[in-house]
Amino acid sequence: MYYKTIYPSPLGIITMASDGDNLTGLWIEGQKYHGGTIFEDMAENKDMPIFDTVKKWLDRYFAGENPLISELPLAPAGSDFRKEVWHILCEIPYGEVITYGGIAKKMAAKMNKESMSSQAVGGAVGHNPISIIIPCHRVVGSNGSLTGYAGGIHTKIKLLELEGVDMSRFFVPSKGTAL
Structure with missing residues (x-):
C-alpha cells in the first residue's frame, strides 16, 4: 500500500x-x-x-x-542502473553542479566499462522519482546548458539560485526536452 x-x-x-x-x-x-x-x-x-x-x-x-x-529514509523504485545514477546524484554537494558526462564517467567506473552514454544517464536523471531531495536539478549540460529537468527549466533555475549557484555560466537552451 x-x-x-x-x-x-x-x-x-x-x-x-x-x-x-x-x-x-x-x-x-x-x-x-x-x-x-x-x-x-x-x-x-x-x-x-x-x-x-x-x-x-x-x-x-x-x-x-x-x-x-x-x-531521510528514501526508497525510490527503479532499475539497478537508475538507482546507481540516483546514488551519484545524492553525492553532489549542495550548491554545486555536475554534468551528465561527469555522471557517465562515474557510472562507467562503477560498471568497469571504458565509457557510458550520457544519454542513458540523462534518462535515469530525468526519471528520478524523488525530485529536489535526490538533487537532479544539480545536473547540467557540458556546455553550460540548463537542459533536462522534468520539473521545467524555470524550477531548476529557482532551485539552483536557492542553493547559491553562480548562474552566470549557464544558459537556457532554445530547444530541448525539458523546456
Whole structure:
C-alpha cells in the first residue's frame, strides 16, 4: 500500500508518496513522470511520521539551509542502473553542479566499462522519482546548458539560485526536452 500527501512549497504543490516507512516519491505539480514509479493507487494520509519528517526537511531546504539527504529514509523504485545514477546524484554537494558526462564517467567506473552514454544517464536523471531531495536539478549540460529537468527549466533555475549557484555560466537552451 502506498500513501500520499501534499506540501505547499514556494515552487507550487508538491506530492509526496510513501510505502509507510520510506519516501518513495516526491513530485512538483506538473512535473513529467509525476507518480510514474508508483503502480498502485495511493491513499491520502497526511498524518504519517515520514511525511512530517520530509515536510520539516523541505521547510529547512526552502529556508536556504542545507539539510542532509541521509536524514531521510528514501526508497525510490527503479532499475539497478537508475538507482546507481540516483546514488551519484545524492553525492553532489549542495550548491554545486555536475554534468551528465561527469555522471557517465562515474557510472562507467562503477560498471568497469571504458565509457557510458550520457544519454542513458540523462534518462535515469530525468526519471528520478524523488525530485529536489535526490538533487537532479544539480545536473547540467557540458556546455553550460540548463537542459533536462522534468520539473521545467524555470524550477531548476529557482532551485539552483536557492542553493547559491553562480548562474552566470549557464544558459537556457532554445530547444530541448525539458523546456
